[in-house]
Structures are given as C-alpha cells and as structure tokens.
Amino acid sequence: MQETVSLNLEMLEEAVEARDGSGLLRVVESLHYADIARFQESLSDHDEVEFLVRIIGPVKYASVLAELPEELVESSLYCFNTTDKRLLFAELSDDDLTDVLRALSEVKRSEMLGILGRKDKELVRALLRYDEDTAGGWMTTQIGRVSGDMTVKKALESLRVNLESTDTLSRIFVVSDEGKLEGRIRLRDLAFNTWDTPISDITYSEEHPILATADQEEVAMTFKKYDATIVAVVDESNRLLGVVTHDDAMEIAEQESTEDMEMIAGLSGEQSESSYLYTTVFTHFKRRFWWLLGLAFLAVASGYVMLRFENVLSGIYLLSLFLPMVIAAGGNTGGQAATMVIRAMALGELTPSDSAKVAWKEFRLGALLGSLLAVTIFIVCAALLPVFRAPLPDGVSYLAFGFAVSLSLGLQVMFSTLIGALLPLLARSLKLDPAVIAAPAITTVVDAIGMVIYFVTAQAILGL
Amino acid sequence: MQETVSLNLEMLEEAVEARDGSGLLRVVESLHYADIARFQESLSDHDEVEFLVRIIGPVKYASVLAELPEELVESSLYCFNTTDKRLLFAELSDDDLTDVLRALSEVKRSEMLGILGRKDKELVRALLRYDEDTAGGWMTTQIGRVSGDMTVKKALESLRVNLESTDTLSRIFVVSDEGKLEGRIRLRDLAFNTWDTPISDITYSEEHPILATADQEEVAMTFKKYDATIVAVVDESNRLLGVVTHDDAMEIAEQESTEDMEMIAGLSGEQSESSYLYTTVFTHFKRRFWWLLGLAFLAVASGYVMLRFENVLSGIYLLSLFLPMVIAAGGNTGGQAATMVIRAMALGELTPSDSAKVAWKEFRLGALLGSLLAVTIFIVCAALLPVFRAPLPDGVSYLAFGFAVSLSLGLQVMFSTLIGALLPLLARSLKLDPAVIAAPAITTVVDAIGMVIYFVTAQAILGL
Numbered sequence: 001m002q003e004t005v006s007l008n009l010e011m012l013e014e015a016v017e018a019r020d021g022s023g024l025l026r027v028v029e030s031l032h033y034a035d036i037a038r039f040q041e042s043l044s045d046h047d048e049v050e051f052l053v054r055i056i057g058p059v060k061y062a063s064v065l066a067e068l069p070e071e072l073v074e075s076s077l078y079c080f081n082t083t084d085k086r087l088l089f090a091e092l093s094d095d096d097l098t099d100v101l102r103a104l105s106e107v108k109r110s111e112m113l114g115i116l117g118r119k120d121k122e123l124v125r126a127l128l129r130y131d132e133d134t135a136g137g138w139m140t141t142q143i144g145r146v147s148g149d150m151t152v153k154k155a156l157e158s159l160r161v162n163l164e165s166t167d168t169l170s171r172i173f174v175v176s177d178e179g180k181l182e183g184r185i186r187l188r189d190l191a192f193n194t195w196d197t198p199i200s201d202i203t204y205s206e207e208h209p210i211l212a213t214a215d216q217e218e219v220a221m222t223f224k225k226y227d228a229t230i231v232a233v234v235d236e237s238n239r240l241l242g243v244v245t246h247d248d249a250m251e252i253a254e255q256e257s258t259e260d261m262e263m264i265a266g267l268s269g270e271q272s273e274s275s276y277l278y279t280t281v282f283t284h285f286k287r288r289f290w291w292l293l294g295l296a297f298l299a300v301a302s303g304y305v306m307l308r309f310e311n312v313l314s315g316i317y318l319l320s321l322f323l324p325m326v327i328a329a330g331g332n333t334g335g336q337a338a339t340m341v342i343r344a345m346a347l348g349e350l351t352p353s354d355s356a357k358v359a360w361k362e363f364r365l366g367a368l369l370g371s372l373l374a375v376t377i378f379i380v381c382a383a384l385l386p387v388f389r390a391p392l393p394d395g396v397s398y399l400a401f402g403f404a405v406s407l408s409l410g411l412q413v414m415f416s417t418l419i420g421a422l423l424p425l426l427a428r429s430l431k432l433d434p435a436v437i438a439a440p441a442i443t444t445v446v447d448a449i450g451m452v453i454y455f456v457t458a459q460a461i462l463g464l
Numbered sequence: 465m466q467e468t469v470s471l472n473l474e475m476l477e478e479a480v481e482a483r484d485g486s487g488l489l490r491v492v493e494s495l496h497y498a499d500i501a502r503f504q505e506s507l508s509d510h511d512e513v514e515f516l517v518r519i520i521g522p523v524k525y526a527s528v529l530a531e532l533p534e535e536l537v538e539s540s541l542y543c544f545n546t547t548d549k550r551l552l553f554a555e556l557s558d559d560d561l562t563d564v565l566r567a568l569s570e571v572k573r574s575e576m577l578g579i580l581g582r583k584d585k586e587l588v589r590a591l592l593r594y595d596e597d598t599a600g601g602w603m604t605t606q607i608g609r610v611s612g613d614m615t616v617k618k619a620l621e622s623l624r625v626n627l628e629s630t631d632t633l634s635r636i637f638v639v640s641d642e643g644k645l646e647g648r649i650r651l652r653d654l655a656f657n658t659w660d661t662p663i664s665d666i667t668y669s670e671e672h673p674i675l676a677t678a679d680q681e682e683v684a685m686t687f688k689k690y691d692a693t694i695v696a697v698v699d700e701s702n703r704l705l706g707v708v709t710h711d712d713a714m715e716i717a718e719q720e721s722t723e724d725m726e727m728i729a730g731l732s733g734e735q736s737e738s739s740y741l742y743t744t745v746f747t748h749f750k751r752r753f754w755w756l757l758g759l760a761f762l763a764v765a766s767g768y769v770m771l772r773f774e775n776v777l778s779g780i781y782l783l784s785l786f787l788p789m790v791i792a793a794g795g796n797t798g799g800q801a802a803t804m805v806i807r808a809m810a811l812g813e814l815t816p817s818d819s820a821k822v823a824w825k826e827f828r829l830g831a832l833l834g835s836l837l838a839v840t841i842f843i844v845c846a847a848l849l850p851v852f853r854a855p856l857p858d859g860v861s862y863l864a865f866g867f868a869v870s871l872s873l874g875l876q877v878m879f880s881t882l883i884g885a886l887l888p889l890l891a892r893s894l895k896l897d898p899a900v901i902a903a904p905a906i907t908t909v910v911d912a913i914g915m916v917i918y919f920v921t922a923q924a925i926l927g928l
Contacts (some may be wrong), residue, residue, distance in 0.1 A: 019899045032671070034689050114832055160656070169652045170634075189654035192624065207496070224718070225498045227711035229693065246710045247691035253714060254688070257721035259911050264725070265803035265903065276808035277821055281828045288800050289833060291879070295796050298838060303786035310781050324766035324911060327788075330796075332759050332904040336752050339729035343722055344740035357741055364745045369753060381893060384805055413756070439729065439903070440796040448790060456790055 005031070009039055016048050021055045028056055037067035040076070041278050050079045058084040062091035065100060070271035073103035082115055089116060095140040095248075098127040124362035135219050136212035139233045139242035144172035146199055148182055153195035155185075158370070171230050171243050174203045181206055181232055209234045212241050216252045223249035223346055257311040260346055263435035264339060266291040295440055301448040302327070309455035315464045318390050322377075322405045322455060330412040330450040333369060333445030334420030337362055338442050342424045342434045352429035358421055364418030378402045396462050406449075408457040415453070416446040466781060469495070473503055480512050485519045492520055493849040501531035503539070505742050514543045522548040533737035537567035541576075550579055558584075559604040559712075562591040584892050599683050600676035602716070603697045603706035610663055612646055617659035619649075635694050635707050638667045645670055645696055645704040673698045676705050680716045685812050687713035724810055727899035728803060730755035731756045733885035759904055765912040766791070773919035779928045782854050786841075787918060794914040795907030797833060797882030801826055801908050806888045806898050816893035822885055830881030838874035842866045866927035872914075872921040879917070880910040 008031050015024040028036060036056070043049050054060055058080050065076060065088065077100065080088060089097055089112075101109050101124060113121055123141060130136025146155040159172065172190075174182040183203035193202060208222055209232040222231050230243045258271055269287045272279045305312070313319055341358060344350040350358065381402030385392075392401055393462060420442050424434035458464065472495050479488035491502065498668040500520070507513050517525055522544050529540060529552065541564065544552060552563055553576075565573050565588060571631055577585050587605060594600025610619040623636065627829035636654075638646040647667040657666060672686050673696040686695050687710060694707045722735055735752045737745045770777070805822060812820065845866030851857075856865055884906050922928065 034692060066654070099532060122839070126869060156655075157502040187651055187655060189467065191620075191651060223711075224714060226496060229710065246693065246714070247687075250710070250714050250717060254717060254811070256562060257718070257725070258811070261725055261728070261803055261807055261846040262723070265800050267800055267803070275811070275813035276804060277814065277825070281832065284804075284825070285832050286831050287838065288797065288829070289487060291800075292796055292833060292837060293791060293840065296789050296793050296841065296873075299792045300785065301791075303785040306787065307781070310784070313784075314778055314781075317771065317778075320777075321767040321772070322771040323770065324791075324915075325760050325763040328763045328766075328904075328908060328911065329756060329760050331907070332756055333752065335904060336729050336755075337729055339725055339731070339738060340748070343725055347718070347722070347739070349739035350741065352739060361741070361745060361748070365748050365752070368745065368749050372753065373756060376757065377760065385818075409760075438797060440792075443795070443907075444792060445793065 005035055009035065012036075012039055013263075016043070016052055017355050019051055021051075024052070024055050028060070028098045033063035034067050036064045038275075039073065040064065041069065041274065041326070046075070049076065053079040058088035059091055062088045062096075066092060066096040068104040068174075069275075069278075071272075071274055073100055074105065074108060077104070077112075078108075079172070085112070086115055090119070093140055093142055094120075094123055094127060095138065098124050101128065102132065132213060133216045134212065135214045135216070135231075135233045135244055136241065138216060138219065138244045138248045139212070140245070141242040141441075142171075143240075143243055144169060145175050145194050145240070146172060146185065147177070148174050148198075148200040148203060150199045151195060152190055152193050152197045152199065152202075155199050156190055159190075167355055173206070173232065173240055174199060175240050179239045181209055181238055184232070208230050209238070210242075210244070211236065217256055217278075217346075219244055220249050220252040220256060224253070225348075256346065262287075262341060262433045263433065265438050266295070266438040266440040291438060291440065298441075298444045299447065302444070302451045304453040305448060305455065309451075309459075312459050312464050313453045316320055316393060316396060316401070316458065316462060318385075318392055318401065319405075319454070319458055321390070322381075322409075325377075326405070326409045326412050326454050327447050327450045329373065329409055330416035330446035333413050334416035334442045334446045335439040337365075337417045337420035338424055338437065338439055341421045345424065345428060345434050352425050355422065355425045355429070358425060359418065362421040363414075366414040369417060370410035370413035373413055374406035377409055378406035381405055399408060400462055404458045404461040408454045408463070412446070412450040412453050415449060416442075419449075473499065476500075476503055480507070480516055483515055484840075485515075487637055488516070488519050492524070492912075495525035498531050500528045502526065503737075505533065505536065505738065510539070513540065517543040522552035523555055526552045526560075530556060530560040533739075533742075534567040535736075535738055536567065537564055538572060541562045541568075542572075543549045546579055548606050549576070551868065553580060553584070557604055557606055558587055559602065559792055562588050564923045565592065565862045566596065568656035572822070591822075594676060597680045598676065599678045599695075599697045600705065602680060602683065602708045603676070604709070605706040607640050607704075607707055607868075608633060609704070610636060610649065611641070612638050612664040612667060613663075614663045615659060616654055616657050616661045616663065616666075619663050620654055620659075623654075637670070637696065637704055638663060639704050643703045645673055645698055645702055648696070670696050671837075673702070673704075673706070675700065681720055681810075683708055684713050684716040684720060688717070689812075720810065724806060724899045726751075728806060728896065728903050730759070730902040730904040754906065755902060759908050762905075762908045763911065766908075766915045769912060769915040771787060773923075776919045776923050776928050780857060780860060780922065780926060782856055782865065782866070783869075783918070783922055785854070786873075787915075789841075789874050790869070790876050790918050791911050793837065793873060794880035794910035797830070797877050798906045798910045799903040801881045801884035802888055802901060802903055804903075805885045807896050809888065809892060814889075816889050819886065819893070822889060823882065826881050826885040827878075830878040833881065834874035834877035837877055838870035841873055842870035845869055864926060868922045868925040871925070872918045875921070876910070876914040879913060880906075883910055883913075 004355045008027050011027045015027060040049060040052060053076055065073065066078060092100065101112055104112060115123065144159050146158060169187050172185050174185060176182055185199060185202050189202040208226050210219060210222055212233050212235055222228065229246050230241055233241045235241055262271060267287045268290050272283055341350065382399055385398045423437045423442060427437050428434040472491050475491045479491060485613060500633050504513060504516060517540055529537065530541060556564065565576055568576060580588065604788050608623050610622060636649050638649060641645055649663060649666050655664040657870045672690055674683060674686055676697050676699055686692065693710050696707055697705045699705055726735060731751045732754050736747055805814065846863055849862045888903045892898040
C-alpha cells in the first residue's frame with residue numbers, strides 16, 4: 001500500500017513539473033490529503049506550489065491546507081482569489097479554520113476575518129481567544145445539541161435540521177436551556193429506540209468534561225486515562241462550549257513527547273511544524289546554539305577544577321587514563337535518572353510530592369550501581385595495570401591507585417544519580433517544565449562535581 | 465475534578481485499611497476503573513489487595529484488571545474462584561481477555577483457557593498467535609459484519625441479533641461471502657436512510673486497512689496520518705480479521721515515544737508496565753547498569769588519548785582549562801543532532817534514503833555552529849586570558865593559544881554534529897532501531913575523537 005502511495009507521489013511530481021493539469025487532477029484523486037500536504041512541503045519553487053494549489057481548487061484543497069505546517073499556510077492560501085478563499089473557508093471545520101487564521105500575519109488575519117460571514121466571524125473570533133495550547137484552542141464547536149425533554153423523534157428531527165457537518169452526529173449532547181452540560185446520548189440509542197422514548201431516558205452522564213482553559217497536556221491525559229473518543233469542553237459555569245476529538249489528543253500527546261525529547265537533548269524554542277528536512281538550517285541553528293554556548297561556558301568550571309589540581313595530575317599522570325571514565329559515568333547515570341523521572345512525570349506517574357520516595361529509590365539505585373561499577377573497575381585496575389606495567393610514582397601501589405579510582409567512580413555515580421533524578425522534580429515544583437533541566441546541563445554540572453571528587457579522593461588516598 | 469478523585473482515593477484507602485466492605489463499594493461506585501487500578505498498584509500488602517479485589521467482585525473488577533500492569537495480573541485474577549473467574553472473563557472484550565491471558569505464566573494460561581467456553585477459547589487462541597507488538601496483537605474481533613446485498617432493514621436486524629457488545633455498532637463492515645473486506649458503513653447512514661436502501665449504496669471504501677502482521681509502529685502511523693477512529697485489520701488475502709481502535713493507537717504512540725526516549729538516554733531492556741515508583745530498585749538497576757558499564761570501558765579510550773599526549777598537557781597546562789569544554793561541546797551537539805534525527809524517523813519524516821540530504825544539512829549546521837562557537841571562544845580567550853595573567857610558557861602567545869583552542873572546538877562541533885546525525889540513520893539502514901545508538905554512546909565516541917582533535921591541534925599550532 002505504501003508503494004502505491006510512493007508511485008502516485010512520483011506521478012504527482014511529474015504532473016507538476018510538466019504543468020499537466022488534467023494529469024494532476026487524476027492522480028490527486030487517488031491520494032490522501034495528508035500525502036498531498038507532505039508533497040507540497042517538498043516543493044521549493046513557488047510557481048509549482050501555485051500550480052498545484054490552483055489546479056486542486058479551493059474545495060478540495062481545504063483539507064490539504066489544514067494539514068500544512070504553519071509556515072506554508074499564508075502563501076498557499078493567497079494562491080486563491082477572494083471568492084475561492086470563501087469557498088475554501090466554507091469547507092473547513094471551525095477548529096481548522098481557526099488554526100488557518102492563527103497561522104496568518106495579523107494584517108492578513110483581519111483581512112480574512114473580513115471576508116467571513118457574520119456568524120463564522122463571531123465563532124472564529126471566540127475560538128481565537130483561547131490559547132493554542134489549551135482545550136479551548138483545540139476544540140471544535142460543531143456538535144449536536146438536544147434537550148432532555150425531547151423525544152427520540154424530536155431529537156432526530158432537530159439533528160437533521162441542524163446537520164451542518166456529518167461529524168456532529170457522533171457528538172450529541174444534552175444541554176439545559178442555559179446551555180449547561182447535562183449529558184450525552186449515542187446515535188445508536190436514537191437509532192434503536194422507539195420514537196416516543198424520552199431523551200432523558202437514554203442520556204449518559206458526561207463524566208470527564210474539561211475546562212476550556214485547561215492545558216493541552218491535561219486534555220491528552222484525560223483521553224488516555226478514560227480511553228475517550230471525544231471530551232466535552234465547558235466553561236466555569238459548566239456551559240458546553242465544544243469538544244476535542246481523539247485525533248487531536250493523539251497530536252497533542254505526540255507534540256508533548258517530541259517537546260520533552262528535544263528539551264532533554266538541549267534544544268531550545270518551539271519545534272517547527274515543518275518536518276526535519278524542510279526546516280531551514282538557520283531555524284535548526286537557532287534551536288541548538290544557545291544551549292551549546294551556555295554549556296560551553298559552564299564546562300569551563302570543570303576545566304578550572306582540573307587546572308587547580310595540576311599537582312595531583314602531574315604527580316600521578318596515570319590518573320588521566322581513568323579521568324574521562326569517572327566524569328562520563330556521572331553524566332550517563334544522571335541522564336538516565338533524569339529521563340526516567342521526566343517521562344514518569346509526563347505520564348502522570350509522579351509529582352513533586354513524591355520527591356522523598358524518588359530520592360530514596362534513586363539513593364539505593366545509585367549506591368547499587370556505584371558499588372558494582374566500583375568493584376568491577378577495582379578488579380580491572382588491580383589485575384591489568386601491573387600486567388601493562390602502567391607507570392606509577394614510587395610509594396603508590398596499584399591497589400591503592402585502583403582503590404582511589406574506583407572509590408571516586410562509586411561516589412560520582414551515587415551523587416549523579418541522585419542529582420539527575422531530583423533536579424527535574426525541583427524544576428516542576430518551581431512550576432517549570434521538568435524537561436527544562438536538559439540532560440546536557442545535568443551532565444555538565446556533574447562533570448565538574450566528578451572532577452572535584454576524582455582529584456580530592458586521589459589526593460586523600462594517594463597522599464599528594 | 466482532580467481533587468474529587470484524590471478525595472475518593474483517600475476514602476478508598478481508609479475503607480481498605482479498615483476492611484470496611486460497604487464503605488469500599490460506595491466509594492468504588494464513584495471512581496473510574498483506571499483510578500482503581502492505579503490505587504491497587506500502590507498497595508503492597510497482599511491481604512489488602514485480596515480484600516479490594518473480592519469486594520469489588522468479578523463483574524466490576526474486569527475493567528480494573530484490564531488496566532493493571534502485567535506483573536500484577538496473575539495474583540489479582542487468582543483472588544477469585546473458578547466460577548468468578550468465568551464471570552470476569554465474560555465481561556472482558558476479546559483483546560483485553562487475550563492480554564490478561566498473555567500476562568499469565570504458561571501453566572496458568574492453559575488452566576485459564578480450560579475454563580473458557582469453546583468459542584472463546586478458539587478466539588483467544590487465534591489472537592494469542594499474533595505477536596503482542598503487531599496489529600493482530602492489538603486488534604479486537606468484536607465488529608459488526610453485514611453483506612453488500614442486504615437492505616438497511618435487513619442490516620439493522622442482523623446487527624441487533626449479533627449485538628454482542630455495544631462497541632461493535634461503531635465498527636460495521638461490509639464483507640463478501642468469503643469474508644473479504646468490501647468497505648464500511650456508518651451507523652448514521654443506517655439511521656437516516658429508508659429501510660429499503662441497499663447497503664451497497666451507503667458503503668464507503670475502507671482506504672487504509674492494515675495487515676495483521678504489521679508492526680505496531682505502522683498502526684500508530686496509520687491512525688495519525690488519516691486521523692482514523694478505527695483501522696481494519698486484514699490477512700494477506702484481504703479477509704477482515706478485526707479492528708484496532710484509536711485508544712490502542714494512542715497507547716502505542718506513547719509506548720514508542722517512551723521507548724525511544726529511554727533508549728536515547730541509554731536505558732536497556734523493555735520498559736516495565738508498572739509505573740516508576742512501583743518498579744523495584746533491582747528492575748531499574750538492570751535497565752541502567754549495562755550501558756553504564758559498557759560506556760565506562762569505552763571512556764578509557766579517551767583516557768588513553770590523554771595519557772599519550774601527556775607531553776602536550778604538561779607543556780601547556782592551561783590547556784586543561786578548556787579541555788572539558790571542547791570535549792563536552794561535541795557530546796552535546798552530537799546528542800542534539802541524534803535526537804532530532806531519531807525523532808524525525810519515528811514520526812515518519814525521514815528514512816535512510818534521505819541520508820545524503822541529512823548529511824548536507826548537518827554539515828552546514830555543524831559548520832555554522834562550530835564557527836560561531838569558535839569565534840566566541842577565541843574572543844573570550846584573547847580578551848580575558850591576559851587580564852587573568854593565565855600562565856603560558858614562553859613563546860606561546862595568548863592569540864595562538866586562543867586560536868588552537870577555538871579551532872579544535874569548531875572542528876569537534878562539526879564532526880560531532882555529523883556523527884550524531886548519521887549514526888542513527890546507519891542503525892536504521894542496518895535494520896536496527898535508530899534509538900539504539902544511545903546519546904551517551906555517541907557522546908563517548910565523540911569524546912575520544914575530541915580529545916585527539918584537541919591535542920593534535922594544540923601540538924600543531926603551538927609547536928610542542
């Protein structure tokens with residue numbers, strides 16, 4: 001199946017290059033709009049984009065536009081004249097229309113609001129008021145509303161009249177005269193009940209409505225926890241505003257995972273809506289540079305420690321053989337612990353109130369990891385260094401040297417595990433995103449600590 | 465709302481501790497089964513678990529059992545006698561039942577298959593044959609089937625008769641006599657059409673069925689791409705086997721993200737189904753130890769380079785001030801690039817066939833990042849080192865020193881960016897999971913390279 005898609009995409013490319021309008025229309029017929037959007041993203045020549053967009057036409061292009069990365073929306077929309085733009089807007093659901101307008105510059109946005117009908121304009125204005133990352137920002141208001149005192153017959157009739165979009169039929173809610181959410185009914189109960197059944201008899205209570213101002217993370221969690229297909233969005237007085245659908249929830253969950261992953265890796269700023277290949281080098285650059293620069297300066301702290309302990313290192317130069325190992329082990333174990341804790345928080349398994357439990361768990365883990373690594377390295381040192389006749393100054397035995405190295409390794413792993421696990425919890429309790437404590441930052445901090453541990457331990461045990 | 469849940473959970477805890485059966489039943493009434501499962505996970509005393517499970521009773525407990533982490537399934541199920549187990553099984557959908565049986569030891573599994581009815585046993589046996597991580601492993605067979613030559617009236621009657629589960633009504637498929645998938649119909653079209661409408665008139669083609677043997681990643685991608693609510697699962701001859709639903713897709717996407725995140729952080733083995741706090745220290749330990757140990761040995765390579773260049777470092781000891789910076793910058797930028805590429809592949813934006821494009825993009829990025837960092841550090845060296853009268857041997861100027869440091873920094877960043885981006889692509893083209901190239905492994909490799917770059921550059925420019 002994937003092969004058919006690739007084949008069709010190749011044909012589409014040929015049709016665009018040859019400016020073959022009828023060929024293009026034929027192949028577009030057999031492609032999904034998501035695939036067409038991905039194809040458009042790969043075009044770099046604006047003439048080609050314009051040809052593609054215009055030939056597809058406003059009505060069919062509406063679904064493609066809704067799938068495009070924000071950056072491409074404006075130029076694509078403006079391939080159409082005003083009449084066509086109106087046709088296109090009429091095809092979009094209210095949440096997609098809002099997203100399209102959100103992607104425009106402010107001037108263009110008010111221009112576009114101007115060409116909408118009065119009702120649509122009001123609706124979109126209301127939706128634009130919600131922050132993009134909230135339940136309100138994701139919701140659609142296209143739902144079926146019935147009242148509890150109707151019969152099945154009356155409800156079916158009222159739904160048939162108000163049938164703006166076929167989607168609404170899977171979202172039928174029972175609301176009071178003041179618009180308050182009373183519950184939900186299922187299409188099947190309308191279909192399989194006698195016409196005089198009162199709606200109130202087949203109303204289910206809506207157990208987990210969500211506030212329009214709730215963060216999108218909460219929306220995704222609600223879907224996950226209750227295996228929901230749709231979630232009702234209400235205002236503070238429980239008035240029904242709209243619904244968020246499961247495909248939005250999936251997109252939110254994916255966005256949040258990507259965001260966490262990127263933050264952990266030390267990428268700053270928001271992820272681009274364009275895919276990796278079509279994001280400009282400069283955009284990538286901006287997201288990577290600042291952490292790199294900050295961390296570079298931070299790393300000078302480790303360098304300073306190394307400089308201060310010149311006498312120790314030059315006294316026993318063999319210490320440099322294990323220096324990178326001790327330092328890196330701290331960064332690695334700290335990064336592991338941080339990732340575990342950050343992910344557990346994102347999945348709702350942990351909150352800062354669990355900090356003591358996390359600390360106790362990671363303390364034992366760090367001790368276990370640290371001692372096992374230390375013992376292993378001690379054995380390796382004791383067994384192999386004499387074989388290679390590794391150079392040590394007089395009065396320093398291989399055993400003492402191995403002991404110093406492995407003790408500092410153990411300590412470094414213990415400390416780093418604890419620091420890596422607790423910093424994200426600290427961030428969360430300071431109301432920051434826990435993933436803001438990027439793993440490289442943890443690594444850099446524990447590097448400096450490890451440097452101190454290494455040299456101080458060596459100094460104390462080997463007497464330098 | 466979240467507060468009501470917490471309050472209820474507290475009441476539940478009190479009821480369990482006081483062995484207050486009627487109090488427990490009252491509070492269970494107002495809790496979602498997912499919350500009860502999470503609560504049960506937090507119990508450490510088996511007597512308490514047994515009390516909770518038995519009081520809830522087999523019928524209500526079925527949904528809780530389906531939400532439990534694998535490790536807890538067997539002991540919970542065995543709180544019931546055989547009759548109750550049968551009652552419980554009857555409440556589970558076929559995919560949940562299969563998952564429950566999958567969680568049991570082999571002996572217990574055949575014991576449980578023994579108490580199932582003939583039809584269920586066959587069904588579950590068939591489902592157990594599919595690997596857990598495939599479309600077949602996730603699917604449910606509870607769907608509505610009609611034939612294209614029926615009328616709406618006939619279809620409604622046949623659905624009413626075969627109505628095993630209310631869920632099936634949102635999944636009505638048209639199949640041929642041999643069971644081949646012909647398309648899908650929507651309940652609304654049955655409800656809003658006259659009784660003599662032929663089913664073939666209201667049949668939609670099912671555009672993206674998926675093979676039962678397809679990997680779960682492909683399932684999640686299909687849902688995402690087509691904003692699907694359900695996806696049909698077929699065998700090689702296009703015979704309809706079942707469906708995967710959107711809540712499963714969300715769970716798959718989440719599992720895959722967690723897996724990638726953990727692999728990137730250098731955690732091995734499968735994630736535990738228990739949440740972070742209820743996973744034993746030893747389980748955590750096993751997942752972290754092996755990478756740490758391997759990386760510790762790998763890091764000795766860097767140490768060896770340092771040992772070999774003893775003369776350079778002892779010649780200009782000031783080099784140690786910037787050594788950690790140059791080394792770490794490589795690891796950080798390599799980790800960023802790797803994360804970007806791994807995530808882009810997971811989202812289906814990249815395949816190994818794009819390697820050349822990725823290489824060209826990351827080469828320019830690395831050059832840009834490397835030169836900007838190098839220039840910054842050069843200015844800092846040139847401006848600040850003389851102020852602090854940093855000690856340099858005769859014949860080495862601050863400018864030359866700064867040039868050596870910043871040149872090696874730039875080179876290290878360039879190489880590391882490229883290595884970090886290309887290693888995951890290489891892994892994928894070797895049919896490995898790209899995230900298997902954990903960021904700590906990349907860091908360790910580029911550390912050693914950075915060490916060489918640093919000392920060789922210093923030697924060449926400062927003439928040691």
